Amino acid sequence: MTTTVPQVTATQPGVISEPTFEQLATRVDDAVKALESLDPAARTVAEELKAAVEAIHRAGLVTIVRSLRADDATRPVLFDLVDDPVVHLLLSLHQIVRPDPMTEATRALQEVRPQLQGHGGDVTLVRIDGGIAFVRLTGACNGCSMSSVTLRNLVEKALVDGVAAINGIEVVPNEPEQTVISPESLFSTVHADDGWAHAGAVTDMPVNGLVAPVVTTQPTGQEVSVLLVSRSGQLxxxxxxxxxxxxxxxxxxxxxxxxxxxxPWHGFCYDAGSGECLTAPEAQLEQLPLRVSNGQIWIRVGP
Ligand code: FES
Known part of the structure; x- marks a missing residue:
């Protein structure tokens, strides 16, 4: 068995030329093909060696990713690295990140958004399911006029051409489901004694963002980590x-x-208002009842 092994070569004295990504990928492909032609015993040993080396690489990569993600200063570096195609492929091969069609689709829409907004329209990506991107079209994008058809086609082309996982779009009605409770919905009779756990003040919440307080349930005293999400003040x-x-x-x-x-772990994407998983439609965040009383946020955990 022989495979072509690209060597690190010196193109000029003192200058080392690394193999290109394509050369390395070809080397892997050739080695995998050669593996298939080995006798069963040799193949078992080779596959075990391959699995052991990959496990070591994965463990090291997981440590690197965790360290970068744990620090506010280095997290942007991690996200930049994950955007690099080679790094993304490596992390995907080790199942540390998943291809995330929602992120790709969001980027594709960013490309055409100026054109849409220039014509008084806009688009919101709702979810991707079975190769179809479900979108909401607003303003001039919404309707039956010639321009709205043109803008819809623009959205469809951006998504179908830009995201391998999308092969069509479907427009959903402009009636966002109200699954959240406004901070303005004040209740005056919420107490810890009633099974509600205090989760902080409304004024401590960002207008857009999330916080993850630990709340204490009564009467058991059990501590539960919850995720509070605010989108334009809707909690x-x-x-x-x-x-x-x-x-x-x-x-x-x-x-x-x-x-x-x-x-941040493997890229599952969720609707922030409903907890519906947009990456795996059968999955769902566990939503907790929420009330606001006298400017304080209360969560009901458990029965
Ligand atoms: S996507 Fe794997 S833990 Fe969230």
Missing amino acids: SCYVNECAHEALPLDNAVFDAENGTLTC
Whole structure:
């Protein structure tokens, strides 16, 4: 068995030329093909070696990603790195990040948004399901006029051409579901004795953003980490666990414009107002009842 192994070469004295990504990918492909032609015993040993090396690489990468994500100063560096195609491929191969069509689609829409807004329209990405991007069109994009058809086609082309996971769009009605409770909805009879847990003051909440307080339930004294999400002052509350692997969402990426939360661990994307998972439609954040009384936020945890 022979494979072509690109070597690190010196193009000029003292200058080292690294193999290109394409060369490295070809080397991997050739080695995998060669593996298939080995006799079963040799193949088992080779595959075990490959799995062991990959496990070491994955462990190291997970440590790097966790360290970068844990620090406010280095988190942007991590997000920049994940945007690099080679780094993203590497992290995807090790199942540390997932391809996230919602993020790709959001970027694709950003490209055409100036054109839409220039014609008095706009678009909101609601979810992606079965290769279809469900979008809300507003302003001049919404309706049956020639210009609205043109703008709809613009949105469709941006999404279908820009995101491999999308092969069509469907326009949903402009009637956002009200699954959240306004801070203005004041209740005067909320007490810890009634099973409500205090989660802070409305004035401590960002207008757009999230906080992850630990609340204490009564009468058991049990402590529960919850995720409070504010979108334009509208509050929602969830158990602070991703529906994928129950990891915390403290560092989730909140996109106020599109109303989405993206889990920092493997990229599951959620509707911030309903907790509906847009990446895996069968998954859902556990939403908790929320009330505001005299400017204080109260959460009901448990029965
Ligand atoms: S996507 Fe895996 S824990 Fe959130």
